[in-house]
Amino acid sequence: MDTSADAARPATASAAQTAVPSRRRLKVEIVIVLGLSLGYYAISAAITLVERYLAEPAIGQQSTTLNPSRSQIDYLDLLSQVVRQAYLLMPVALVMYLLSMGGRSVHRVLGLTGGWKAAGADALRGLALAACIGLPGLALYAVSRAMGQTVRIDTSGLPDAWWAATILLLSAAVAGVLEETVAVGYLVTRLKELAWAPYAAIAASALLRGAYHLYQGWPMALGNVVMGLVFAYWFHRTGRLGPLIAAHWTLDAVSFIGPELVPAAWLESLGVA
Template sequence: MTATESAPHPADTLRYPSRAVVWWEIIIVLALSLGRSGVYAVVDLMQKAMTAPLRDQTTTLNPSLANEELFDLIRQLLSIGFSLVPVLLVCHLVWIYGRNPFRTFGLDFRRFWTDAGLGVTLFVVMGAGTLGVYALGRTLGLTTALVGSAMNEYWWTTPVLVLSALRHSLLEEVIVLAWLLDRIGYLQQLRGTPTARPKTFHTTMTGAFRPGPAAGLVAAVAVSALVRASYHLYQGIGPGVGNLIMGVVFAVVYLRYGRVMPFVYAHALLDIAGFAGYPLLARLGWFGG
């Protein structure tokens, strides 16, 4: 073997990082975003459980951030903007490896109507399931009463709640669904060969890595679902279980469909209904009871 054949090309070194590099990427991204939220959620749940029965407590999802209208608006927009930085980070990490993150994860509008149709279907199914799990959790005393919004009523309140829903949908689905499954798939393909190229990869450098075989798929789906469940535990055991189920469904359908946009649509609709539609749901008796 010649020196040219044995020496890795700089582009290959960048495009095919080692297992250690990818593990550190996962740890850092999750520590900056939803993994950190999961740790805090577990601590919050423990504190709430030690303070009073969960059925007697309330969790506010969108509180006001300042007493003055102008500064409340500024803080709300800053919170939304800065919380999306981890999404930019994972897109950057995909980009520097020579892949287009929007094409890799299907984070675009190329198949709008198909994506939207699947998104609406997931919204209806998961929305009904979410309400059912919430009601059951309240009955069993495993879930706190949820307040979708405690923001003061201003002209911008509903638009900001919609932006907050879009924030959550992008943050969770891009990181916990598309990117995390892609990184787990890459790690599985490098198993036993920490510095080698993955076994399969799209030559256009735009495709996502898929976990496999069967045991690998189960492990990847479980990891994604457990992370999703963890950062909802501050609401109680019920939402944790509900989001675990949703995480499994989303991961399985995503791995089959290969595009993240339907899940962004579905998640956004779920949160818009829960945030902006909270007053109506409360009057119907779904929340606070």
Template structure:
């Protein structure tokens, strides 16, 4: 019998209970927890006297604006710690997969084996989603279905843009590794009434969770990210690689975060 510390075992040898426990633990430490808080947040917003489009949601907020050096430390810590559940998910994927996988990220295509392909597909995906996504956001705000999203609340510091870029990359890694690579792999190993879960069900479940942890922004944020989750899921199933979607998500968030920081002082429609 092989030692699990030196060679991964087959996921199929484990009970459904263990697989469900893995999913609940990883989600409970990361995006599932965010979804619960986001649902509470939208309940709070809907029970206020102000309409949704009269409220605001802040991302990348400053913690100690009067002490930039300490604020930078907070920002770096806030970027680093959410990556711990990603490491857990990658470790579990590596641990419970057939032998021959040398690196954890290789299981789901979170590696640098195809840089040209990943960059090209990721950039194309970002371009196809970015403009319609902005239109959906503005439309939802106009209809009173979304808050005003302030994508950067950081001050004018030398480190503001680098931190926003790192924050965008962190968001992308957390969401795509967990919501696509980890969740798709584990849900496919589960059964419902003796039948293996089919891909459409897995895509919808993952997309609903993705939309749910954006509900704090309003129903436009929920809908946009649900659609994005479906599109990303189809792309992942086609090529079985998370990396292009990490790149696409990073580019989308960089455009949102840095673009907001640069444009918001000069335009009114953001």
């Protein structure tokens, strides 16, 4: 005679078996996810880097704008900015859906558990990570600019509008969620499920991060590879994505808002203007 517990076992076993797709489906899934998100940006960045070296003036005299204005009409610019940020979160929704297939908890897979207390601890760890990464990153930017191998990065092309700072902070948050969820949480998890060695998965995640930053110049791409190694290793060892998202948001928020607050003379003296 079957008990309720016995009846539940087949369903539970079936859910566990279907939680991870076959190797073939996993490979196709990874290609699709990256093709719709960071993989596409990596290919575009590589093409842009080649163009920068072939074009005039020299790459060190070129510039790029990370948050450009999207309309000359104020309220349409704001609307376009919001729609753009929502669009960038679609790959995040996709990977969270894929990782939850078969009844698996995506929050457990990505380490987004523990409630507000754990979130607070993750935020503090993120701030510490941001400090460890941010100062060397600023130095790398200054040195690579002096070498003439990195473009001048304008972190905001937004108009002087009441909503500009909010959009910059939102953009920083979306970048953190998108990049850390896809390049670290999703990719490292899926590559491990494909039986990749942990350090091979970490290296792949780091190289992807460096690749989609190639548009800034090879030194900054290399610096992002180092950052990617640290972040992917952190996720591998702790299983928690929250600190990485917090660190990324902090780094981008400071770089997006900082130039608006720090006097231009200070930035020029540091060699980062």
